[in-house]
Amino acid sequence: MAGNGSLFDLGGRVAAVTGGNRGIGRAMALGLARAGASVAVLARNAEQNQSVLAELQAIGKPALVVPLDVTDRSALAPAIEKIERSLGGIDILVNNAGIAILSGGVLNETADEWDKTIATHLDACFLLSQLVARSMVKRKSGGKIINLASMYSIFGSGLVPSYSAAKGGIVQLTKSLAIELAAHNIQVNAIAPGWIETDMTAAVRTSPMNDEIIARTPAKRFGKTEELVGATVFLASHGADFITGVTLPVDGGFSGSGLAESGNRRLAAIGSNAANCYPIDLNGENDCGVASYGSRGVSINSRRSLCWRMNTNPYSALPSACQPSAWSFPMTASIAAERSAVGSNCQQSSICH
Secondary structure (H helix, E strand, C coil), rough: CHHHHCCCCCCCEEEEEEHHHHHHHHHHHHHHCCCCCCCEEECHHHHHHHHHHHHHHHHHHCEEEECCCCCCCCHHHHHHHHHHHHCCCCCEEEECCCCCCCCCCCCCCCCHHHHHHHHHHHHEEEEEHHHCCCCCCHCCCCEEEEEEEEEEEEECCCCHHHHHHHHHHHHHHHHHHHHHHHHHCEEEEEEEEECCCCHHHHHHCCCCHHHHHCCCCCCCCCCCHHHHHHHHHHHHHHCCCCCCCEECCCCCCCCHCCCCCCCCCCCCEEEEEEEEEEEEEECCCCCCHHHHHHCCCCCCCCCCEEEEEEEECCCCCCCCHHHHHHCCCCCHHHHHHHHHHHEEEEEEECCCC
């Protein structure tokens, strides 16, 4: 065990980062090098490979780039062998390489899109972890494996089913590897980035979804790639020697937020006390906090978007424009059955996702 002064020092250790030539992977590779590690980047794009190699060399630690498509199974073992010949045995493996195919959902996604996504994320993570773990066990060196999970490891998506499935699988694979490899002093953990500013999220940041993400994220912004470095160095260091099988969110609070919000609106219960309140729109866009959610078909209680507990005398404290006749969402049978749960003597039970 290292002393306190070197707890997070990675000097003398070798790290391999897949997809380490851009975005989150690049930030991780540079961060590991700055913490003292020799770093090998395994990635496809030749121009980006040379660019990150120059950045790594400027830090002053031994560095290497290995051209690699992680879906090419025959190329995986030779790539690992090249790193170990050039830099030494791998102590830290970061399985970062990934793609996201916006298929539009299971009704549209092709079998080829599914296979490519699973192969890039889940298959490559398993196969590379297997190769590196075997080397660590043979060398009796111990080591660290860090996998890249996602918010879609936690939440589903109707737009990218293969990506969600792959990322969910990575969390379970991480736990399984951690259990098996603990006896060999190999710790296996995952990092689940929130919404980070990368090329892969560029389209999202110019779409209506951007507002929903910002509203849902307590930090009220997208993260920067550099903000993944601290978690990476920590999990790669002696500081995490007794941490294994964990998925660490780095998400500005996104995964901990219980309110699924529409745009930049939030609901709040206000009044003299918790039992004498009504919902409003915090931004003052109108006087009908509930009505402003109507276009999204939000109901009360039955669909668990908003949870209220009814006391008595519904509606009386709502502004006239917010009376049921003026509510903008269609009064389906489900909503009509629950609408009396909003009123002056309505006590907020919870706001839940």
